[in-house]
Amino acid sequence: MKTIAVLLTALLLATGCGNKESTGETASDEPEIVMMDESTSVGELPSILKEGLSNKEQDELKKQIMPILDDGLTPEQRFLNLRKDAEAGNAEAQNSLGSMYFSGEAISRDAQGKVKDKDPETAAGWFFRAAEQGHAGAQFNLGLLYFSGEGVTRDTAKAVELFTKSAEQGNIDAQNNLGVIYLMGEGVKQNTDKAIEWFEKAAEQGNEEAIKNLEAVRASQQDSKEAADKQK
Template identity: 65%
Template sequence: MKIIIFLLFTVLGLAGCGGKESAEQAAQDESQKMLMMDEVTAIDELPSFLKEGLSKEEQDELRKQIMPTLDDGLTPEERFQKLRRDAEAGDPDAQNALGAMFYTGEAVSRDAAGNIMDYDPVSAAGWFFRAAEKGHAEAQFNLGLLYLHGDGVEKDIETALKWFTQSAEQGNADAQNNLGVIYLTGEGVEQDSDEAIKWFEKAAEQGNEEAKENLEAVRSGQN
């Protein structure tokens, strides 16, 4: 039985790189950490690993999702600074978008030694956490993925499940699909096919293709 595990950010592909700092700690240490980092905004080009397999139209759409204000007349640097100000002022949309930029490398970070980091999952986790605490469904989904993989935070399936559930209950189809996978495989929870099907159905009703395929695979396996 083939089960497709959909593990994408809402706006970006997820790469694997473990971390040991919790999102809570990342959020608390963000201001101190920024003293060690030189942040700039990259040119309006997607990183190469995000472009792979995408048409020009799909790349343009992804770029708009990552930075929805590309047509605002601002330079990349001005746009990043505005987003950062909005995030620091508590705007959850800006906080989630800033987290996505740190994860993709769209916002470039330097470590304490001054070396440029390809991407910064710890800072991403901190910003996702701030937005997730405010009930931002996409940030909750993104944070759940980081906990699922231990990327920028300590791997914790239980915490991933918590954030996926909060996001799914708000109607996020990707979180619903991931919940279905977790319950189906029993990773970190008691295996529950009925619960898995419930979440696959909710996601499939919203047109989520991965959930449709997962649902079909589950039902085929039951026959």
């Protein structure tokens, strides 16, 4: 989750917020609204870039688009340096560390000493520290945890508050998620105009999910208008 941002530079949540369970009936042609909810760890390609690629092709892509660390440090030393910076109050390091605990890159153990697959509680603590300093990625990541109830008690109102703070700083995933939230009325009063406003902000920055969501909303509005016209 660095977002889940740049060290998680991108924690994307990607769930079809509007997905419906199969009922055996013919699927609707109505476009799907997509919310981002996936956390990407440091050094890991976002899932959208992995689609259709073999492990070898993913490794080659990493070399092309991601900087290669050549500082002579071991992964353990880099982690210790990151934790030191985080403990000293560096918001970027705190967000990155939170992302590592969320994804399981950073090892945590339970009370019995068993290694956890991931540690969302510790992740939430580091995201909180960074979010308090106004770090947009951490605000988004913490918002995701509140929205899903991972590591913290589920609180959609708090999630909206954090997404809004992040979105106002230009975080496109937060903007897209707010669009979905206002469109669906999750934790807020349903407001299609606000949904469109946030989708437009993210779409203007090239966010593919927001562009698709905006198209879906406009198509739905057009269908509703045509149906209303036919009833006149």
